[in-house]
Amino acid sequence: MEYSSETEKKIVEAATTVFLEKGMDGARMEEIARNAGINKALLHYYFRSKEKLYQEVLRNEVRHFYLRFFNSISPVDEFSEFLKHFIYNYIDQIKENPQVVRFIFWEIGRGGKLVRSVLREILSNQHTRIPHLISDKINKAIAEKKIRPVDPQHLLFSLIGMSIFVFIAKPVIETLFEDIDVNSSSFIEKRKSEIFNLVWFGLKI
Amino acid sequence: MEYSSETEKKIVEAATTVFLEKGMDGARMEEIARNAGINKALLHYYFRSKEKLYQEVLRNEVRHFYLRFFNSISPVDEFSEFLKHFIYNYIDQIKENPQVVRFIFWEIGRGGKLVRSVLREILSNQHTRIPHLISDKINKAIAEKKIRPVDPQHLLFSLIGMSIFVFIAKPVIETLFEDIDVNSSSFIEKRKSEIFNLVWFGLKI
DNA sequence: GTCTATAATAAGATAGAC
DNA sequence: GTCTATCTTATTATAGAC
Numbered sequence: 286m287e288y289s290s291e292t293e294k295k296i297v298e299a300a301t302t303v304f305l306e307k308g309m310d311g312a313r314m315e316e317i318a319r320n321a322g323i324n325k326a327l328l329h330y331y332f333r334s335k336e337k338l339y340q341e342v343l344r345n346e347v348r349h350f351y352l353r354f355f356n357s358i359s360p361v362d363e364f365s366e367f368l369k370h371f372i373y374n375y376i377d378q379i380k381e382n383p384q385v386v387r388f389i390f391w392e393i394g395r396g397g398k399l400v401r402s403v404l405r406e407i408l409s410n411q412h413t414r415i416p417h418l419i420s421d422k423i424n425k426a427i428a429e430k431k432i433r434p435v436d437p438q439h440l441l442f443s444l445i446g447m448s449i450f451v452f453i454a455k456p457v458i459e460t461l462f463e464d465i466d467v468n469s470s471s472f473i474e475k476r477k478s479e480i481f482n483l484v485w486f487g488l489k490i
Numbered sequence: 491m492e493y494s495s496e497t498e499k500k501i502v503e504a505a506t507t508v509f510l511e512k513g514m515d516g517a518r519m520e521e522i523a524r525n526a527g528i529n530k531a532l533l534h535y536y537f538r539s540k541e542k543l544y545q546e547v548l549r550n551e552v553r554h555f556y557l558r559f560f561n562s563i564s565p566v567d568e569f570s571e572f573l574k575h576f577i578y579n580y581i582d583q584i585k586e587n588p589q590v591v592r593f594i595f596w597e598i599g600r601g602g603k604l605v606r607s608v609l610r611e612i613l614s615n616q617h618t619r620i621p622h623l624i625s626d627k628i629n630k631a632i633a634e635k636k637i638r639p640v641d642p643q644h645l646l647f648s649l650i651g652m653s654i655f656v657f658i659a660k661p662v663i664e665t666l667f668e669d670i671d672v673n674s675s676s677f678i679e680k681r682k683s684e685i686f687n688l689v690w691f692g693l694k695i
Numbered sequence: 696g697t698c699t700a701t702a703a704t705a706a707g708a709t710a711g712a713c
Numbered sequence: 714g715t716c717t718a719t720c721t722t723a724t725t726a727t728a729g730a731c
Binding site for chain 2: 307308309310311384387388389390391393394395397398400401404405408414416433435436438439440442443445446447448449450451453454455456457458460461462465475476479480482483484485486487488
Binding site for chain 3: 714715716717718719720721722723724725726727728729730731
């Protein structure tokens, strides 16, 4: 994400804001230009088309998302600590930028081909396969009889699903339960500990 | 969802297909008309605008989603049976129509105002508040010391998050783990039992 | 590199005949 | 109710001056 010129950088920043809010189809080149403090012609000078600009933004955001995921993995050996670290940090990462999750689901709704290709690109440039790294950790804990036998992949999906749901379903949740404010730190801290407790009690022997 | 004419019914069917696949902004009235076997003029004759047609579709789909949710609730009293029934049926419901989940998230990404208003409409026409009904069931099990004390709302969010995640993230999951086919019944059955076991072991005293 | 002006076209919406 | 033809506007994209 090193851009040669200041203008190029401003364009990508503006495009990111607009695409994350409106999605590919809802975004307008006019608005992106305005946000970047330039005009449409210059957009096309730097990025030949809307599609190209969109791909640039998507690539960055998927990379970021993957990095956030990576940052949630602790080297700690003790499994309960590892688990707690993962849940707490992953939720913190998502809290910082919940729109990205929705944006990626948005793109998946458009077919998912682009996401797949960006992901494959990232994976091939990376020698450590992060998701498998987590599976290994879980398998190790099972082998050492620290936790009962579970399917590591499914456990991972459960952790991710539980962590992201409240952020993408925010308006629904706040309509069904009027006392909840998803972004409040009291709710988020509670969310972390409830997930951890459920999973930890659900795993330990 | 009773439509007076056959044409009106065909229009809504076609519109549902197209909006679910492309979203509001990506959908084209032309394509909807073609899918319904008519032309654009007739679309506007029945539904004054794209926005109106979209709202009709959204309203139906949110209602359906809510009904699916409702159908996952068993009257059974024994808590582990209730839990199993909820997870197994909810996943079956989503499996039948995974695009709807994505569609609703799509709409939430557009601000969520419409989803909120449709939800409120449904809730006000309904004397039993379903989400609270589940919370009550959980609270009862806690009071009877069948399960350890947990926050009922958070448990509900966890169940939903775990259940829907694999369906909306399908392309990502299948790229990261090449051996998985999310739609295969072996994967789905495994998903159900892994969620149930994790939660049940995580709850029982 | 950056702008103004404009082309080219796509898309929602309507008029008017049948 | 249904169609063809057409209007109107929004939007991506480019030409050409500076």
